[in-house]
Amino acid sequence: MSVSPVFPTKEDPKQESSNTMASVLLRWAILLGDTFSVFRSIPLAIVLLSLLALGVLIGVWMPQEGLVELPKIKAQFGENYRWMKALGLFTVYSSYWFICLEVLFFFNLLFGSFQWLRPAYLSATQVTFCSPEHILSSSQQFFVAFPLDQSKPVETSVKTVKNLLNKNFHYRVYQQENKLYASKGNFSRFGPVVAHLGILLLLVSSVYGAFTGFKAQKLVTPGTQFSLNQVDKMMPNMPAPWWHGSIADWRFHIRDFKIQYYPEHPETPQQYYTTIDVRDGSGKFVKTETISVNHPLNLGNLTIYQASFTPTGRLFLKLNDRSETVKINTQVGSRPASFSTLPSMFQTAGSLRSLIVFPFFVQQDPNVKANYIRVFLHDKGRFLGQAPGKMPENLKLAAGESGEFPSMPGLRVTYDKPEMATGLQIKEAPEVFWVYLAFFIIGTGAVMCIFSQRQLWVAFVDKPDDGTIQCLVSYRTNKAKLSFLKELQALYPAMTSCLNPSTPKDNRRADTV
Amino acid sequence: MMMLMGLSETQWVHTAMIALIIALFSFLVRSWTFRNDRFQWIPVLGVTAIAISMVALIISLFLRSLAAEYFALSNMYESMLVLIIGVQLGFLLLDRWFKLPHLGWPVALLLIVALTFDVSLPTEIKPLQAALQSYWRSIHVPIIILSYAMFTLAFLSSIISLFKLYFAPGNASSTVQQPIPAVEGPNTERVSMIQLSQGLSSGLPASLSGQAAGELSEASLYDELTYRCVAFGFPLLAIGIILGGLWANEAWGNYWSWDPKESMSLVTLLGYGVYLHLRVNGEHSPKILAWVSVAGYALMLITYFGVNLMGLGLHSYGKIG
Structure with missing residues (x-):
């Protein structure tokens, strides 16, 4: 698109002569x-x-810091790591060159949008009429000739064409004497501008969110009470000197949480629920809400999400009827384990029997299909029930299951359940309204862009020499040329038919595009 | 097992495949004989076969949804079914409007390959993950897939356009006759638009008749078609990404996470944005535009398959295998 000069050119003599x-x-x-x-x-x-x-x-194909551990990146790229790091290849989205590109893009959009606004406005709103000479000089024109009828003034034909364009082809038609201007889809001219303004708003509101928003995480068990100042991990979107957000004084009490499994697939979680009591800064009760994945808790700009569901490392067991809580407190090989000495009632003279519990959680191990524990008996440095070449005697128990060791009858181990914690993600996003508005504007602009603007200029001219009148038509579209040409193919016979009443009517609207 | 008219979900897919093979052969014959009026029934057969194939796939998806008790659009197999349906729908509309002589067989061939690949994927119905249990899934995913369908048609159109420009430059300016209604000339003689363009007593210029409208240059036709497909697919992709952002904000607390899938969809959007701006700029040849369209499709394929093959990021439920 050519740009008309906004400012005087440098060759302007006034500039040369003046030093003011x-x-x-x-x-x-x-x-x-x-x-x-x-x-x-x-x-x-x-x-x-x-x-x-x-x-x-x-950014997609290079490992990005924060998503991949730094030592792994260093190991992968070896000596090349340094210069790649200097180029920001591992932190693409916050690298200086990417931000520079975004800033340039912003200004390009800003100035480009305003540049297109005026022509789009003029094209969409200006009603222009063309003289027959003007139409004939256009490269995009055709005409329909019809016999001159002295009894019928040309105004009648103008009106006929006007009605045809308006009613059959849905154009908005304006008339000036024997000239017509018809257009449709004018709104589509604003599509790119609207979409660009939406992107600009999105960029601006994202920057606003970067300076004022934060994210936080909290791992909680039922009964936990906390305020926003007591979260486990607080991550303002910007480093402290630039961050201008605030932390609202909300207080939360976790009443309950649970996993709901599919009845026909007991190993597959269907949904995760956490019930939260909310109080304001003065301790006044506000509401109780149960959140789940896709159904967060909204408190103004603050949103609390059901993010994860993980074992805390505490397991509830029963040894016969005696309740025991064991804690994951050691590692055997690379696997976490609980090592706890059995109460005296399960000991014999000279023994130091212990229970070793290995938990297997789907939340922690992708190879595990369902949560369970393996329980081993241990006494003075050796596993009980050990046979050469075989795994020592053990119990594999899912939650709610019981079992007994053959080598130790009388001890019934019941695995009640693991203690699970719910991971809450807390987000303050003051920009969210503007981002959503920007989304709406971009979407609207994008839909407007699908349509095309079609313009027709019509003029009637007498040809007394051959006793005809010519209806001259000039046409233009900004896109969708194929559809437009097909519409003109339908318009031509329709006009011919209207202006020559003797012709059959069945060709008036020969095709619909 | 859910059945309709005695056929199971899988059998409907097989029916669709048979119909596609019939469509392929019909369109191949059409491509060779499109100038011969005696074979006008062949494209009708091809189009009907595509329509039957599309209906069969819709029924298959419907039966699958009934069996799964949710809208079956949660894994690669199901999304490819929707993609194939989208391409078929787009093709049927384009063919109705523009009567494209050479687009039919590449579409049918590509769909046969796609369906063959699709049925090789795991088809087991699995319970939905918690993150996927949202009404957004039924809005966001189909719109994205529909945009991919439009880009697929744009890609095929670009390939045909490139073929005409590179390998048949003499034929690139040859014309494709469009179905033109007979019109009444001023002297009430019934003439066709083609005749009108040859200087009969009409005011229709060459730009409206002859090569531009009645008969279009093949390369121009497919170039214009590419543009229309991209111009329709681009807003769909933009809206799909936006809807994905709204869903992500509800599910994960971020409307944008630079997740590989969403980042690649942004790259695809930017790629097609380049195409549209080149078009607006109007200073580039049809060859360059067609190549950019092909490049855009390559980016789309990486977004659709590449990221899924890696099984990375928050969209890992779409992974293959």
Whole structure:
């Protein structure tokens, strides 16, 4: 798209002759104008879109810090790590060059959008009429000739074409004497501008969110009470000197949480629920809400999500009827385990019997299909019930199951359940309303872009030499040329038919596009 | 097992495959004989076969949804079924509007390959993960898949356009006759648009008739078709990504996480954004535009298959295998 100069050119003699303040300002204005014209150019937009795509592509395929552990990245790239790190290849989305691209993209959108706004507005709102000469000089024109009828003024034919365009082809038609201007889909001219303004709002609101929002995490068990100041991990979106957010004074009490499993697939969790009591800063009860995945708790800009569900490391067992709580407190090989000495009633003279419990959790091990524990008996450095080449005697118990060791009759071990903690993600996002508004604007603009603007200019001219009148039509569309041409193919016979009443009516609307 | 008209979900897929094979052969014959009026019934057969195949796949998906007790669009197999249906639907609409002589057989061939690959994927119905239990799944995923369907048609159209431009440059400017209604000329003689363009007593210029409308340059036709498909797919992808952002904010607490799948979908969007801006700029040849469209499709394939093959990120439930 060509850009008309906004500022006077440098060759303007007035600039050369003057050394006043106004002249200096004018020079700056020219410089700014030149700069803006670069910023708003479509070729720059193409380059920026390509580079941004390349940047994101690098971010997808290169391991990114925060997602992959640093030692692993170093091991993978060896000596190349340093220069790749310096280029920001492991932190693409926060690297200086990516942010520079985003800033350039922002300005390109900003200036580009305003550049397109005026032509789009003019094209959509201006009603222009063309003289027959003007239409004939256009490369996109056709005409329909019909016999001159002295009894019927040309105004009747103009009205006929006007009605045809309006009623059969859904154009908005304006008339000036024997000339018509018809258009439809004018709103689509604003589509790109609307979509671009939406992207601008999205970028601005995201930056606002970066300076004011935070994320926090809290691992909680039923009965836990906490306020936002007591979360396990607080992550403002920006480093402290730049962060301008605030932490609201809400207090929470975790009443309960549970996993619901599919009845026909008992090993597959269907949903995770956490019930939370909410109180304000003064301790006044606000509400109780049960959250689950896809159903967070909303408190203004603060949202609490059901993020994870993990074992705390405490297991509830029963040894015969005696309740015991064991804690994962050691490792055997690389596997976490609980090592606890059995109460005296299960000991014999000289023995030091212990229970070793290995938990297997789907939440922690992708190879595990369902949660269970393996329980071993241990006495003075050796497993009981050990046979050469075989795993020592053990019990594999799912929650609620019991078992007895053959080598130790009288001891019935029941695995009640593991203690589970719910992982809550807490997010303060003051920008969310603006982001959603931006989404709506972008979506609206995108839909508007699908449609095309179609314009027709009609003029009637007498041809007394051959006793006809010519209805001249010039046409233009900004996109969807194929559909438009097909519409013109239907319009042509329809116009011919209307203007030549003797022709059959069945061709008036020969095709619908 | 859920059945309809005595056929199971799998048998409906097989029916769709048979219909696609019939469509392929019909369109191949059409491609060779499109200038011959005696074979006008062949494209009708091809289009009908595509329509039957689409209905069969819709029934299969419906039966699967009944069996699963949720809208069956939760894994690669199901999403590819929807993609194939989307391509079929898009093709049927385009064919109705533009009567494309050479697009039919590449579409049918690609769909046969896609369906063959799809049935090789695990088809077991699994219970939905908690994150997928949302109404957003029924909104976000189909829109994205529909945009992929449009990009698939754009890709095929670009390939045909490139073929015409590189390997048959003489034929690239040859014309494709469109179905043109007979019109009444001013002298009430019934003439066709093609005749009108040849200087009969009409005011229709060459740009409206002849090569531009009645008969379109093949390369231009497919170039324009690519543009329409991208122009329709691009907003769909943008809206799909936005809806995904809304869902992600509800499920994960982030409307954007730079997850590989969403990042790649952004790359695809940017790629097609480049195509559209090149088009608006109007200073680039049809060859460059077609190549950019092909590149955009490559990015889309990486987004759709590549990230899933890796099974990375928050979209890992879409992984293959």
